Amino acid sequence: MSVHLEENIFYDGRIRMPYKWAVGKTGSFFLTQLRDHARIWGSRCPDCEMVFMPPRKNCPRCLVTDTTWVELPPRGVLETFTVVHFNEPSLQPMKPPYIYGIVKLDGADTGLTHLVNEIEPDSLWPGMRMEAVFKKANQRRGEITDLLYFRPEGGARQ
Amino acid sequence: MSQRVGIIGFGQTYHRSRRDDVNGVELINEAVRAALEDAELTIDDIDAVVIGNMDHFEAVNYVDTWSVDGSGAWMKPLIKLTTGGTTGSTLGIAGYHHTASELFDVVLVIGWEKNSESDTTGAIITCSDPIFDRFSFSGALPGLAVEASTYMKRYGITEEDAALVTVRDREHGANNPYAQLQKPVTVEEVMQSPMLSWPVKLLDICPRSDGAAAVIFAGEQKAKKLSPRPAWVLSTAVRHSHSYFGDINYEEIHTMQEAVKELYKNVGIKEPLKELDVVELYQPYSFAGLKWIEAMGLCKPGESPRLLRDKVTHMDGELPFNPSGGVICTNCIGATGLLRIGEAALQVMGRAPGRQVPDVNLALSTGFGGAYWTDLMLLGSRPW
Amino acid sequence: MTDIAIVGAAQTGYRRRIDDANFSEMVYEVTSGALADAGLSIDDIDNFITVSNDFWDGRTISSMAVQDACGSSYQGGRNVSTVEGDGTFGLLYGMMRILSGAYKTTLVVVHCKGSEGNMRQITNGMFDYIYTRPLGIEATAAAAMQARCYMDRYGLTEEDFAHVSVKNRGNARLNPHAQLAAEMTIEDVMTSKMMAAPLKIHDLSPISDGAAAVILADRNTASKLGRKPVWIKGIAHCSEAHYLGDRDLAEAPALRDAAHRAYGMAGVENPFEEIDVVELYDAYSYMEPLWLEELGFCPRGKGGELTRLGATAFDGPVPVNPSGGVLSAHAVLVAGLARVIEATLQIRGEAGERQVEGPVELALAHGINGPCGQSHCVVILGE
Numbered sequence: 001m002s003v004h005l006e007e008n009i010f011y012d013g014r015i016r017m018p019y020k021w022a023v024g025k026t027g028s029f030f031l032t033q034l035r036d037h038a039r040i041w042g043s044r045c046p047d048c049e050m051v052f053m054p055p056r057k058n059c060p061r062c063l064v065t066d067t068t069w070v071e072l073p074p075r076g077v078l079e080t081f082t083v084v085h086f087n088e089p090s091l092q093p094m095k096p097p098y099i100y101g102i103v104k105l106d107g108a109d110t111g112l113t114h115l116v117n118e119i120e121p122d123s124l125w126p127g128m129r130m131e132a133v134f135k136k137a138n139q140r141r142g143e144i145t146d147l148l149y150f151r152p153e154g155g156a157r158q
Numbered sequence: 159m160s161q162r163v164g165i166i167g168f169g170q171t172y173h174r175s176r177r178d179d180v181n182g183v184e185l186i187n188e189a190v191r192a193a194l195e196d197a198e199l200t201i202d203d204i205d206a207v208v209i210g211n212m213d214h215f216e217a218v219n220y221v222d223t224w225s226v227d228g229s230g231a232w233m234k235p236l237i238k239l240t241t242g243g244t245t246g247s248t249l250g251i252a253g254y255h256h257t258a259s260e261l262f263d264v265v266l267v268i269g270w271e272k273n274s275e276s277d278t279t280g281a282i283i284t285c286s287d288p289i290f291d292r293f294s295f296s297g298a299l300p301g302l303a304v305e306a307s308t309y310m311k312r313y314g315i316t317e318e319d320a321a322l323v324t325v326r327d328r329e330h331g332a333n334n335p336y337a338q339l340q341k342p343v344t345v346e347e348v349m350q351s352p353m354l355s356w357p358v359k360l361l362d363i364c365p366r367s368d369g370a371a372a373v374i375f376a377g378e379q380k381a382k383k384l385s386p387r388p389a390w391v392l393s394t395a396v397r398h399s400h401s402y403f404g405d406i407n408y409e410e411i412h413t414m415q416e417a418v419k420e421l422y423k424n425v426g427i428k429e430p431l432k433e434l435d436v437v438e439l440y441q442p443y444s445f446a447g448l449k450w451i452e453a454m455g456l457c458k459p460g461e462s463p464r465l466l467r468d469k470v471t472h473m474d475g476e477l478p479f480n481p482s483g484g485v486i487c488t489n490c491i492g493a494t495g496l497l498r499i500g501e502a503a504l505q506v507m508g509r510a511p512g513r514q515v516p517d518v519n520l521a522l523s524t525g526f527g528g529a530y531w532t533d534l535m536l537l538g539s540r541p542w
Numbered sequence: 543m544t545d546i547a548i549v550g551a552a553q554t555g556y557r558r559r560i561d562d563a564n565f566s567e568m569v570y571e572v573t574s575g576a577l578a579d580a581g582l583s584i585d586d587i588d589n590f591i592t593v594s595n596d597f598w599d600g601r602t603i604s605s606m607a608v609q610d611a612c613g614s615s616y617q618g619g620r621n622v623s624t625v626e627g628d629g630t631f632g633l634l635y636g637m638m639r640i641l642s643g644a645y646k647t648t649l650v651v652v653h654c655k656g657s658e659g660n661m662r663q664i665t666n667g668m669f670d671y672i673y674t675r676p677l678g679i680e681a682t683a684a685a686a687m688q689a690r691c692y693m694d695r696y697g698l699t700e701e702d703f704a705h706v707s708v709k710n711r712g713n714a715r716l717n718p719h720a721q722l723a724a725e726m727t728i729e730d731v732m733t734s735k736m737m738a739a740p741l742k743i744h745d746l747s748p749i750s751d752g753a754a755a756v757i758l759a760d761r762n763t764a765s766k767l768g769r770k771p772v773w774i775k776g777i778a779h780c781s782e783a784h785y786l787g788d789r790d791l792a793e794a795p796a797l798r799d800a801a802h803r804a805y806g807m808a809g810v811e812n813p814f815e816e817i818d819v820v821e822l823y824d825a826y827s828y829m830e831p832l833w834l835e836e837l838g839f840c841p842r843g844k845g846g847e848l849t850r851l852g853a854t855a856f857d858g859p860v861p862v863n864p865s866g867g868v869l870s871a872h873a874v875l876v877a878g879l880a881r882v883i884e885a886t887l888q889i890r891g892e893a894g895e896r897q898v899e900g901p902v903e904l905a906l907a908h909g910i911n912g913p914c915g916q917s918h919c920v921v922i923l924g925e
């Protein structure tokens with residue numbers, strides 16, 4: 001089709017759709033324990049004996065469902081991290097720069113992706129011991145962010 | 159290359175209007191474990207995984223990689239397909255080609271949806287072209303209502319005729335413990351249900367469900383070894399032909415006409431009403447149970463109400479439709495087409511307790527979606 | 543070795559914004575282009591695979607928008623299906639449908655307009671909504687954690703990654719389809735804007751609009767066409783775990799597994815010796831050396847060295863991304879099929895100014911899905 005073009009028109013659209021995702025019984029136990037007691041639970045597979053964090057109803061490797069709960073300490077080892085500098089206010093939990101890290105809690109076989117804080121990025125190194133900082137009890141709402149972030153074990157290092 | 163393919167296992171969840179006790183990944187896992195159990199296999203026996211749903215119902219991008227923990231696809235070949243309402247049938251057909259190509263021997267196919275987690279109509283509306291269609295003739299209902307009214311006018315069909323289809327499928331659904339709606343209804347109840355978009359009333363259309371289905375396909379040798387009576391895939395045919403709802407000729411469903419023509423030719427079917435033994439029709443609303451079976455060549459245009467009144471398509475009739483209760487009783491959209499395939503396979507395998515049609519040699523399953531698209535898969539008791 | 547050949551291919555130029563065509567028009571353009579390239583008409587195509595993504599397209603059933611444009615509605619309609627994922631997965635499924643004996647020729651067409659959505663929101667949507675999405679993580683922050691993990695494990699440096707960007711953006715200067723082409727120095731990359739440490743803006747692929755199509759044919763059909771067929775000698779795909787914390791991000795076992803099977807099909811024993819050109823999915827600079835290691839081109843941890851020593855350079859023993867790669871044009875989904883097309887052109891000897899030296903008998907193309915390359919597809923193409 002030949003077109004005598006005067007201008008390219010653009011059409012602004014936005015899909016606004018409310019979602020309500022079911023967390024499921026397994027995740028609900030994890031999140032209510034986090035909210036009400038600041039306790040962290042992983043799941044252990046009876047077959048491969050792996051301890052998963054976050055917990056899974058079924059073992060993702062063996063698919064068995066008779067997994068058991070294992071309480072994990074709020075501390076572990078930093079596996080990797082990044083310092084985010086770009087701005088995306090529609091997503092980001094705080095103003096950049098801020099840090100994401102993957103922390104393997106003691107006794108877990110998989111790491112938890114979360115925020116890292118109370119430390120200068122230059123002082124961070126993989127293998128560093130970390131501990132969880134929780135929101136105050138009256139501010140916890142049954143969300144993964146009730147665990148506020150991880151910081152170096154023993155407290156802030158600026 | 160290429161090998162014959164049989165279905166050797168089928169698993170499904172108990173479909174409900176909402177499943178608050180599980181998340182999507184866990185729901186998927188229920189169907190996967192049920193299918194593995196049905197085929198007496200473990201996840202180690204699976205060579206490749208195929209999965210799909212409709213993205214905007216749960217707002218998960220890359221459902222294939224997100225759901226690995228539930229699907230069991232960890233360190234396995236994994237692919238996602240999605241085509242709207244036809245997703246489930248598209249998935250089943252992909253399972254067939256995965257296996258028939260001889261690239262894989264045992265293939266796990268998963269369709270699922272948690273329709274409770276969003277606004278189903280709101281999501282479907284976004285299938286329409288954003289510039290020309292979305293503001294007006296959009297979503298599932300308007301097209302169906304136009305199709306129904308066009309059909310009524312042309313052949314003198316009544317709303318009561320259509321109600322017979324709902325009554326039949328709800329009666330059948332009462333036999334299926336997995337169905338979401340298991341309570342029979344009467345013509346009067348259908349007629350008195352709230353009008354949604356004339357002539358379509360609440361009980362004329364499918365519900366929306368949370369549920370998952372998983373079907374296991376195997377190559378000829380494996381299928382014979384693993385299953386006493388596999389359901390062999392005899393042919394598939396697909397027509398996804400339109401982009402705009404305005405392009406559709408609502409007087410016919412040409413995708414069904416074209417697809418059955420190809421499928422019947424592939425397997426040499428001349429008189430489908432006599433030759434087919436059972437049909438699982440992706441029937442999103444009651445009127446489809448009339449008009450579309452005419453398009454399938456079961457009777458002349460406008461004559462389908464007689465088949466309903468004579469109970470030709472009921473459980474004891476010549477060609478039972480939807481022994482499972484069909485889409486009118488359960489509609490977890492990404493799973494719906496695969497449920498048709500799975501239920502048809504059960505009929506061929508003789509493993510549909512409470513809803514078994516005797517001596518099924520040929521079972522046809524269909525998928526519907528998009529802008530009046532049709533998918534077909536024909537299963538048989540012999541590899542042909 | 544399979545009996546399937548690529549007999550036609552076409553791609554749009556990749557641009558930050560193609561503002562004079564909507565995506566179905568782009569699909570029409572590359573469909574027509576691939577048919578012309580193959581010397582076929584739409585009558586000759588009996589099977590269609592479209593590849594699209596509902597999030598990038600901003601509509602559910604995104605495949606609906608392109609059924610007319612790709613020709614699946616032609617003359618009463620033809621058999622068609624839709625893959626949602628990288629274009630290499632579309633190629634794979636298209637190929638299966640010929641191998642199954644159902645069809646003879648297949649058009650695989652893929653499109654994406656990155657300009658029309660928000661990349662960060664869309665890629666945040668691929669993470670689980672209970673434990674990960676609320677943190678605001680998206681593709682680049684996740685990739686940065688993988689890059690860090692990989693560096694720390696094997697002692698690679700940010701300069702190693704910068705070498706990849708310099709090489710690929712430099713190669714792109716010879717590719718008229720590329721979006722970003724530049725003569726850059728290591729310092730340019732090192733001093734570019736920090737996005738998510740250790741990744742700087744020149745370590746990132748751009749956001750692009752584009753479309754691509756290939757036509758596949760069985761041996762019988764392919765041998766009747768005038769054009770030299772490019773055979774799919776091996777192909778395989780594989781996915782690993784989803785949660786980043788479940789994975790060892792310094793490795794890509796799914797890629798290793800897919801490569802192993804694809805090599806097995808193609809009869810490749812020593813990829814470094816046998817493969818003449820490689821087109822990889824380098825969405826971020828660090829991915830190229832990491833993927834090369836898992837593809838067996840060098841020992842683990844030596845991917846950086848491979849680039850530094852020039853082994854992957856345009857005139858090196860194994861040119862990697864002579865097209866400029868994904869770092870130079872990244873229409874999501876399209877990018878993997880673009881790699882297949884670039885490899886095809888190299889084998890045909892039709893890559894123009896970006897044609898690498900010597901006969902190209904065997905080429906590797908690669909695509910990924912999911913965060914940090916969770917799922918991979920490896921394609922071995924040959925004469």
Ligand SMILES: [Zn+2]
Pocket residue numbers: 045046047048049050059060061062063
């Ligand atoms: Zn286990």
